[in-house]
Amino acid sequence: MDKELSSTTPAATHRSSDDVNFADTVFGFWEEFQDSSENSSNSGNDEEIHEDDEEEDEDDNNICTLEKDNCFWEEQDQLLKTTLCRSSSRESKIRQATMEAMRELNMSKMLCLCQRPVVTEFMSCRNCLRREICDRLSNLGFNSQICKSKWRSSSEIPSGEHTYLEVTENSSNTKRGVIKVIIELNFRGEFEMARGNKEYNQLVKRLPEIFVGKAERLRVLVKIMCSAAKKCMKEKKLHLGPWRKQKYMQAKWDGKCDRSILEPILPKVYSTSRAIRPKASMLT
Known part of the structure; x- marks a missing residue:
């Protein structure tokens, strides 16, 4: 009976160590997969945030340009009115x-x-x-x-x-x-x-x-x-x-x-009546 126990114990011990190694491998792979998923997700979020920031900066620049243009035309209009008055x-x-x-x-x-x-x-x-x-x-x-x-x-x-x-x-x-x-x-x-x-x-x-x-x-x-x-x-x-x-x-x-x-003085040859058309010659 002791022999049987002694013969089976190493085998059981060997199987249990294999099971542990396999479990460690599976769980290690799963942890690496989760870490890579989280990293890819975080990087994707970072890219989206960066793109949103660029769009907001572009919108802000467009608003600033539009405001500057409006201020320029309002200023020119005011200067023109003041000068003409x-x-x-x-x-x-x-x-x-x-x-x-x-x-x-x-x-x-x-x-x-x-x-x-x-x-x-x-x-x-x-x-x-x-x-x-x-x-x-x-x-x-x-x-x-x-x-x-x-x-x-x-x-x-x-x-x-x-x-x-x-x-x-x-x-x-x-x-x-x-x-x-x-x-x-x-x-x-x-x-x-x-x-x-x-x-x-x-x-x-x-x-x-x-x-x-x-x-x-x-x-x-x-x-x-x-x-x-x-x-x-x-x-x-x-x-x-x-x-x-x-x-x-x-x-x-x-x-x-x-x-x-100076322009040469033009003779006052204008008239208030219609211009007289030259008569056609009877010889032609």
Whole structure:
């Protein structure tokens, strides 16, 4: 009996050790599997959190950009309104005389006959219109002249030229010298853009069709509108043409009213009646 017990005991002991080793192997594998699952789950959560953070940062950046853009356009609008509201008594007198001349010419039925091949309406010919307003202002005692500006091309802007009206007066302050009042008959049209955005077009609508003001005030308006044009093109991811830059636009009204560059005085050959057509020759 003791022999049997002694013979069976090692076998039982051997089986129990095998069972323990197998159990340890199974449980060890299961623990490694759980650890790997938890690690993969945690890494997945970390990636999702990181992506959420990036999206939130992007949204915050977009909101900040939008707020900056809104602040810019509001500031430009306020600056434009403030500049346009300012006016001296001298500017007001010249502006009133210019508008009165425009109303009278608009009501008339004059025809333009300034050596052009086609007879057009007087108001559509800026050369005749500019000359007539200049003459009327001169008759009212203003020192009005027609100026032509010319500038050469550079690495920044192309060459060009522009014609406008100018009224000069001597200032009572000797340090200021001559006061220049610019008259531009197509002021709003100079800043119109086919691809302007809503905010820029609203600024353009605030501009007067005919500008009458000091040269210093004109420079401020040019700076405001050119800055707005640059911002508009940047928001639309378009290239800003060199003819839209501040240096180019300002050059239009920086001419000198030298007598040698003034437009030739046109004879007053316009008429309030219709142009007489030449009669056909009986010999042809």
